[in-house]
Amino acid sequence: xxxxxxxEHQTVATVVNKRLDALGIEPWLRGGSPRHLLSRKxxxxxxxxxxxxxxxxxxxxxxxxxxxxxxxGSSALVGGWHLLKGRLQMVAxxxx
Amino acid sequence: xxxFEHVIVGSGPAGVSAALxxxxxxxxxxxxGEEPRTEFAHASLAQALSCGASGALLxxxxxxxxxxxxxxxxxPKLRASALRHVMQGEAFNVTGDKGQLLVRGRGSFAAGGxxxxxxxxxxxxxxxxxxxxxxxxxxxADLAPHYTDLQAYIGISGATDDMQSFLGSVDNLLPPxxxxxxxxxxxxxxxxxxxxxxxxxxxxxxxxxxxxxxxHRGRPAHDFGQxxxxxxxxxxxxxxxxxxxxxxxxxxxxxxxxxxxxxYTEQADHIELEIEVVQTQERIRIRTRHxxxxxxxxxxxxxxxxxxxxxxxxxxxxxxxxxxxxxxxxGSLGAALPDKSYPIxxxxxxxxxxxxxxxxxxxxxxxxxSDLLPDIPLPINAARSVLAALIGGMLVAQxxxxxxxxxxxxLSLDGDGNVTIRYPESQLYSKLPALLASLRKLGGYxxxxxxxxxxxxxxxxxxxxLPMRVAPKAFETHTDGRLWDSQRVRVIDGSVLPSLPAKxxxxxIMANAARIAEAVKTCGY
Numbered sequence: 001x002x003x004x005x006x007x008e009h010q011t012v013a014t015v016v017n018k019r020l021d022a023l024g025i026e027p028w029l030r031g032g033s034p035r036h037l038l039s040r041k042x043x044x045x046x047x048x049x050x051x052x053x054x055x056x057x058x059x060x061x062x063x064x065x066x067x068x069x070x071x072x073g074s075s076a077l078v079g080g081w082h083l084l085k086g087r088l089q090m091v092a093x094x095x096x
Numbered sequence: 097x098x099x100f101e102h103v104i105v106g107s108g109p110a111g112v113s114a115a116l117x118x119x120x121x122x123x124x125x126x127x128x129g130e131e132p133r134t135e136f137a138h139a140s141l142a143q144a145l146s147c148g149a150s151g152a153l154l155x156x157x158x159x160x161x162x163x164x165x166x167x168x169x170x171x172p173k174l175r176a177s178a179l180r181h182v183m184q185g186e187a188f189n190v191t192g193d194k195g196q197l198l199v200r201g202r203g204s205f206a207a208g209g210x211x212x213x214x215x216x217x218x219x220x221x222x223x224x225x226x227x228x229x230x231x232x233x234x235x236x237a238d239l240a241p242h243y244t245d246l247q248a249y250i251g252i253s254g255a256t257d258d259m260q261s262f263l264g265s266v267d268n269l270l271p272p273x274x275x276x277x278x279x280x281x282x283x284x285x286x287x288x289x290x291x292x293x294x295x296x297x298x299x300x301x302x303x304x305x306x307x308x309x310x311x312h313r314g315r316p317a318h319d320f321g322q323x324x325x326x327x328x329x330x331x332x333x334x335x336x337x338x339x340x341x342x343x344x345x346x347x348x349x350x351x352x353x354x355x356x357x358x359x360y361t362e363q364a365d366h367i368e369l370e371i372e373v374v375q376t377q378e379r380i381r382i383r384t385r386h387x388x389x390x391x392x393x394x395x396x397x398x399x400x401x402x403x404x405x406x407x408x409x410x411x412x413x414x415x416x417x418x419x420x421x422x423x424x425x426x427g428s429l430g431a432a433l434p435d436k437s438y439p440i441x442x443x444x445x446x447x448x449x450x451x452x453x454x455x456x457x458x459x460x461x462x463x464x465x466s467d468l469l470p471d472i473p474l475p476i477n478a479a480r481s482v483l484a485a486l487i488g489g490m491l492v493a494q495x496x497x498x499x500x501x502x503x504x505x506x507l508s509l510d511g512d513g514n515v516t517i518r519y520p521e522s523q524l525y526s527k528l529p530a531l532l533a534s535l536r537k538l539g540g541y542x543x544x545x546x547x548x549x550x551x552x553x554x555x556x557x558x559x560x561x562l563p564m565r566v567a568p569k570a571f572e573t574h575t576d577g578r579l580w581d582s583q584r585v586r587v588i589d590g591s592v593l594p595s596l597p598a599k600x601x602x603x604x605i606m607a608n609a610a611r612i613a614e615a616v617k618t619c620g621y
Contacts, residue, residue: 023475030470034165042476043164046466053148059465061433062485068429071485079478086475 004037011095012038018093024086025095100124100350102616103369103384105357108209109602110390110589110609112339113246117613119348124384125340128185128205128374129353132328136178140321141462142435152177153326153464160464168199168551172467173213176326182206182213186395186515190553193504193520199551203395207353208337210392210556211602212328215440216306217456218252218603220264225597228452229498232594233566233575234611242607250334251312252304258290259301262445271309272302274320276459277431278491279441285427285538298534303443303456306334320436322462359403360387360585367584386584386616388577390609393558393590394507394515400562400571400579400587401509410508411571412501412563413517414596416555419525421493422471423457423535423542428489433461441491445598446527446534452498453527454598457491491540495525500595501560519552557601562587563594576619577612583621588612 004012011029015022015038022038029036035043049055062068090096101122104111107129115125136152138144144152154160155177163169174183185203192198204210220243226232244267253270254263275283286300308317318332329335343349358370358379366383373380389396397411442457460468465483472479502521510516524547525531532542565572568580577586588609593601 023477027473027475033167035167035470039470040164043466043470044161046469046476046480047154047161047464048150050464050466051145051148051150051153053146056146058480059145060484061487063430063432065427065430068485068488069426071481075474075478075481075485079474079482082475082478 004040008037011036012041014093014095020089020093021082021086024082024084025090026086027083028087028090097368098380098382099366100382100384102386102388103367103382104388104390104588106209106390106392106395106589107207107336107340107351107353108204108390108392108589109211109336109606111209111388112336112343113606113609114388114390114588114613115343115349116249116339117610117617118388119343119346121617123348124350124352124382125343126352126355126357126369126371127207128356129207129351130181130184130205131207132178132181134177136176136323136327138321138323138326139319140435141323141326143321144326163467167470171550171554171556172463173325178327179213182210182328185392186398188394188515188517188553190517190519190551192552195518198519199553201553203392205356207340208328208335211334211336213324214329214602215324215456215600216329216333217303217440217443217600218247218250218306218334218606219304219599221597221599221601221604222262222264225452225498225599229500229595229597231500231563233564234608238611239604239607242610243603246603246606246610249313250306251308251315253307253309254304255302257301258299259443259445262299263301263304263443266304269304270312273305273307273309273318273438273440274434274436276434276437276441276461278425278428278489279457279459281425281428281431281489282442282457282491282538282540289537297446297448297530298444298538299447300442300444300538303440305438305440307438308332308334318438320438322437324439325463357389357391357399359399362582362584384584385621386586386619388586388588388609388613388616389591390588393561394517396587396589396591397507397561398509398513398515402513404571407511408508409571410506410518411561413505413507413519413558414499414501414560414593415519415553416496416499416557416596416598416600417522417549417552418555419493419495419528419547419549421495421525421528421531421542421547423491423493423540424486425489425491425540427539429485431488433488437461446531449527449530451526452598453525454496454600455531456494458494460490460492461487493531493542495531496555496557496596496598496600497525498596498598499557501563507561517553522549522552524549557590557596559590559593559596559601562591564592565594576615586612586616
């Protein structure tokens with residue numbers, strides 16, 4: 001079992017208590033091994049959602065070439081926005 | 097004392113191949129023979145997902161999530177609870193150039209060995225393959241009759257196409273496994289561009305797989321339920337367990353599962369074996385006229401090193417370290433995904449280069465999508481959305497090149513008999529720019545920055561610890577498998593292969609084990 005460091009716990013506590021953009025902050029912490037506690041928590045939710053019959057849309061592949069490109073574009077834009085927001089929040093709340 | 101004419105250690109591809117030759121001649125197979133602790137009780141991944149079988153998918157003890165903290169803790173094919181038994185054998189550590197610990201690995205004590213999780217590509221080595229590596233004391237012609245027999249016995253699916261000269265011919269080839277849209281797209285583009293000879297160097301075709309697309313010798317066709325990452329190979333994918341079951345049913349060999357070879361002592365006319373009963377740890381002694389070691393490259397090397405008690409002695413060690421490369425085919429995006437598929441879709445090679453390669457193209461939908469999300473540099477929800485858009489037009493290339501022993505890559509034992517593999521030398525695929533250019537002509541796009549190499553020893557194509565030689569020196573083997581100074585102890589697994597051509601060595605291990613077993617039958621003592 002790999003335990004999280006005190007810093008990781010503090011980061012997660014800050015994200016939760018201040019209601020920061022966890023999804024936008026997590027990619028900035030994702031690299032390295034062992035994974036950051038925040039990455040582990042969000043990935044765990046992803047796995048549970050994927051394996052839960054209540055979320056059949058999790059593995060719903062996009063049909064149609066145009067729809068695929070539109071979804072790629074919108075995901076990149078929305079994801080990019082969250083990344084930017086997450087980074088700014090990390091600076092603002094001293095999570096770097 | 098119990099006596100057998102032949103004792104074969106291990107029930108993996110080498111062991112069963114030798115046993116087929118030595119049945120009906122007082123042969124015993126000694127095998128730890130671990131079996132799955134749980135069963136994946138779903139016919140397909142889709143079925144498991146639709147009924148929310150998170151216990152089956154993630155493990156009742158969350159075994160599949162073992163990579164959450166350390167992404168390189170377990171190979172993706174070895175995490176599921178029904179597959180965890182496959183690598184519970186002798187432990188080994190892999191260290192890098194500065195002695196840093198890179199990987200903690202284990203050999204296999206499973207019945208059927210590592211073949212429980214193989215991709216089932218069974219390929220011949222051709223004379224050109226062995227000429228390239230240049231250090232094999234036998235030729236492809238020595239293996240040819242055994243390749244032919246094994247392919248007929250196992251049942252191989254594939255196609256007669258541009259890869260024929262690379263893969264060799266197979267009599268009575270079964271139809272190839274079904275294609276997914278991205279693979280069919282590539283094949284169509286390849287057929288069109290080949291007419292104009294526009295593709296520089298890349299040859300492409302269907303893989304040769306021990307996956308039945310029709311019933312064969314009493315085994316049913318594979319159901320293509322995408323369970324390869326969750327369960328051992330089923331009846332439609334060849335697994336040495338099928339042969340073991342056959343042999344036991346025929347009653348032509350004795351099978352001692354739950355038994356582990358501890359040591360052996362060679363005398364003039366027999367070998368005395370010390371064997372541990374795994375469950376009770378009781379030790380028993382038996383005798384045999386011929387011992388065939390097929391425990392897997394690392395475990396066999398360990399046994400031989402322990403037997404000779406030469407502390408500090410190191411052995412060469414070779415593996416195929418693959419280069420992994422995701423490739424995207426925009427022309428195939430949005431295609432309807434099939435419910436049934438097999439991971440290995442295409443096989444290719446960059447022709448006309450001095451160093452040969454083998455490129456296997458995999459379809460990743462048989463994994464949990466959550467496994468792939470961390471590799472997409474976006475928030476997890478956006479990454480999932482991106483993957484949903486890309487999956488229909490995506491393949492992952494796994495690329496091997498010929499691999500010869502490197503001076504720095506060595507296997508040894510520490511004072512407690514534990515295996516350490518020093519593996520500082522590995523390289524990414526040498527022809528990446530040329531491959532990327534060829535792929536673009538087929539409508540495929542990849543970034544060099546996305547190419548990666550998994551940790552050392554994750555190729556699982558181990559070889560060369562006790563290499564065959566015409567005139568073997570210490571810790572080498574004769575071409576009939578005998579250890580350098582032995583009359584009766586032979587090695588039949590990947591240990592004896594001096595190097596690795598670009599193709600995987602699974603069928604060659606089996607053919608060579610059969611060749612060595614025949615040498616035992618005709619040795620006259």
